[in-house]
Amino acid sequence: MIPVRFDYTAPENLEASVKLLSENQGAQILAGGHSLIEAMKRGQISPSLLIDLGKIKSLQGIEHEAKGFLQIGAMTTYDKVARASEIRENYSALAEAANSIGDPQIRNWGRIGDIFAYRDLACDLPAAALALEATFNSVGTRGNRTIVADEFVVLCFEMQWQLNEIITSIDFPDPTTGAGSTYECIKHPASSCAVCGIAASIEPSNNTVGKCRVAVTGATSYAIRLLEVENAMEGKTPTAENIALAAKLAKENAIGALKTNEGLTILSDLYASAEYRTHLIGVLTQRALFRAAERAKFSF
Numbered sequence: 613m614i615p616v617r618f619d620y621t622a623p624e625n626l627e628a629s630v631k632l633l634s635e636n637q638g639a640q641i642l643a644g645g646h647s648l649i650e651a652m653k654r655g656q657i658s659p660s661l662l663i664d665l666g667k668i669k670s671l672q673g674i675e676h677e678a679k680g681f682l683q684i685g686a687m688t689t690y691d692k693v694a695r696a697s698e699i700r701e702n703y704s705a706l707a708e709a710a711n712s713i714g715d716p717q718i719r720n721w722g723r724i725g726d727i728f729a730y731r732d733l734a735c736d737l738p739a740a741a742l743a744l745e746a747t748f749n750s751v752g753t754r755g756n757r758t759i760v761a762d763e764f765v766v767l768c769f770e771m772q773w774q775l776n777e778i779i780t781s782i783d784f785p786d787p788t789t790g791a792g793s794t795y796e797c798i799k800h801p802a803s804s805c806a807v808c809g810i811a812a813s814i815e816p817s818n819n820t821v822g823k824c825r826v827a828v829t830g831a832t833s834y835a836i837r838l839l840e841v842e843n844a845m846e847g848k849t850p851t852a853e854n855i856a857l858a859a860k861l862a863k864e865n866a867i868g869a870l871k872t873n874e875g876l877t878i879l880s881d882l883y884a885s886a887e888y889r890t891h892l893i894g895v896l897t898q899r900a901l902f903r904a905a906e907r908a909k910f911s912f
Contacts (some may be wrong), residue, residue: 614652622664624749626671626730629663629778636661641778643687644726671725671780673895676700680786681747686725691716693724694834703784703809704907705793709740712797714804720889724780734767736809738765742827744784745809762837764875769834781833788822791815792907797830798892800883806830807884808892810862812900814850814908821845821905826897828866831889833877840865840898850905859898866893 623629633639638660642648649655665671671687674696682703684693693699694711713719713736724737739778740746741761748764750757753776759767769865787793808831824845829835846859867890870876880886 615655615657615873616652616844618652619661620664622662622776624667624776626668626780629665629668630751630753631778632661632663633778639663641665642781643721647726665723665778671891671893677783682784682786684724684780684782684784687723690719690724692715694719696867701795703740703789705740705795705813705904706737706784707744709736709794709797709809709811712736712806712809713797720777724782730858736829739809739811739827739829740793741765741782742835742837743793743813743825744787745825747783747785748779749781749783750777752780765835779862779901783824787813788815790908792904792909793811794900794903794907796896796903800897808889808896810893810896810900810903812897814845814904815899815912816908816910818846819910820849823899826862826900828862828893828897831879831893832866832869833875833879836863836866836869836873836876838865838897839894840868841901845901850901850908850910852902855901858901859894862897863890863894866890888889 621632623632626874640648640659640662642662642664665687668687672685674688674692675683676698677683682698690710690713694707713722727791742765746761748759748761791813793813795809795811798807799805801806809829810826813825814821826837826838826841827835840861841858844861845848845854848854866878877887878886
């Protein structure tokens, strides 16, 4: 039961949705809605109007743009993202993160844009977005804008339930030749939420790591990149020793980030303590770096 009264509308185009958003100060966007509906049931928010984006076809689909990036409509389901052959082949971390979310029912109903706009703390996708250097496109009462994943993830954390704009699509740049990525996760056995998830991407360069991106989700208040781990891998051969050293830095990086990122904490609850989650960051980083390096055709 939802203990608040609200109006509901389902416009068929983006222009009408933006107009409704600008004319109704208490309006909220419904884009899949699992996180939003749950918050309404708990009485955490009380929107005066729900604007359902489900009928807007232009917000759905996966297209490869000639400009060198893959564009995913914000209302595309997790399942379509997880099963798309191009994503499985070239953006493995994204496909694996999408397939890790919830159960088949959730993956067939939830929308990729919804999970970012409503800050699902235990969601898998933000780590993949950071590791694959995604860019978010949105339209709102102040016009269009493009935001890189590093900035957008923090914005969603700070502005939960208050975004006065609509995410239209997410862009993922084409990977370089031979690049490999992966997503490793330990999930809560009951809720299937990520207790800790690590996404990693490696681009080879003359038998060394030319570029490395590593991000953690689930274990921290919001997803962050592990910059010290990335720096430790770049310019080096991904040997077992180098990966182990980088994984050790992952735990220290996560703890050190608490001092420089406002509002960031290592999560702790009845199922997993902060100490255990910190331990998982190191373990899963090592696994993810190994798999990403294997997919980048490095031999051990």
